Amino acid sequence: MAGVRGQGRKFDLENSLEKAMFAFWRHGYDGTSVATLTREMGINAPSLYAAFGSKEGLFLAAVEYYNNGRGSFMQRAFDEEDSAPALIRRLLYEAAETYTHTDGPGGCLVIGSASRVSEAGQQVADRLRDIRNANIDRLESHIRADIDAGALPPTTGPRAVAEFVGVIVQGMSHRARDGATTEALRRVAATAWDSVRVLLGET
Structure with a gap:
């Protein structure tokens, strides 16, 4: 899948969503901080917000990714x-x-x-x-x-x-x-x- 441009850093959307999905899956929504997400996904916070708008936006994208794959x-x-x-x-x-x-x-x-x-x-x-x-x-x-x-x-x-x-x-x-x-x-x-x-x- 094509990369997504975010605050000067390009990253692979599918790979990032999979890593975010596992982070939320392991720790729950509240238990997964933005710092954890950026570390797991290998991106910085501005890139996360540029691509998904918010932690909630990323979570909902991860849920959709899960429902289209493992779920x-x-x-x-x-x-x-x-x-x-x-x-x-x-x-x-x-x-x-x-x-x-x-x-x-x-x-x-x-x-x-x-x-x-x-x-x-x-x-x-x-x-x-x-x-x-x-x-x-x-x-x-x-x-x-x-x-x-x-x-x-x-x-x-x-x-x-x-x-x-x-x-x-x-x-x-x-x-x-x-x-x-x-x-x-x-x-x-x-x-x-x-x-x-x-x-x-x-x-």
């Missing part, structure tokens, strides 16, 4: 699965795999990087909350569509199922960050999937 499994699942049961099963098992990759801090950047923030970071926390809630809403819509099409029984509670899956996936992220293994989270996914099948009226 893209969720978007791909939503795009590629036609039925709600297949979508849910894929989300559960791919979360177990993705969140336990050993080449990163573990867990999910969107779930873990701004769970507790100062007042200055509240806007960032709200933005991530909206992303997480949008995923729950989207899953609910998929389940509701299957009910309307007759693929799932009308007694299915689409919001309850979507919330249950969201709680499990977010919990898996936290457990991965605490060191849970892929195999451990696969077992969680299997147990959760058995429960979801009951909730969906599957045998």
Whole structure:
């Protein structure tokens, strides 16, 4: 990717975003200072502000970079699965795999990087909350569509199922960050999937 000009220093945008992503992922939004970011990215503060406007702007760019790369499994699942049961099963098992990759801090950047923030970071926390809630809403819509099409029984509670899956996936992220293994989270996914099948009226 082409470099970005910033206060007399040219740097590679993709490489810089990856380094910023890992810094925020490891330390959280509040725990990552501008000094840490410039050191990790190998640039100076004027270059950072010229390219991204602010620490918040850099963080949101890093989140987008994450969602288009390491965190893209969720978007791909939503795009590629036609039925709600297949979508849910894929989300559960791919979360177990993705969140336990050993080449990163573990867990999910969107779930873990701004769970507790100062007042200055509240806007960032709200933005991530909206992303997480949008995923729950989207899953609910998929389940509701299957009910309307007759693929799932009308007694299915689409919001309850979507919330249950969201709680499990977010919990898996936290457990991965605490060191849970892929195999451990696969077992969680299997147990959760058995429960979801009951909730969906599957045998």
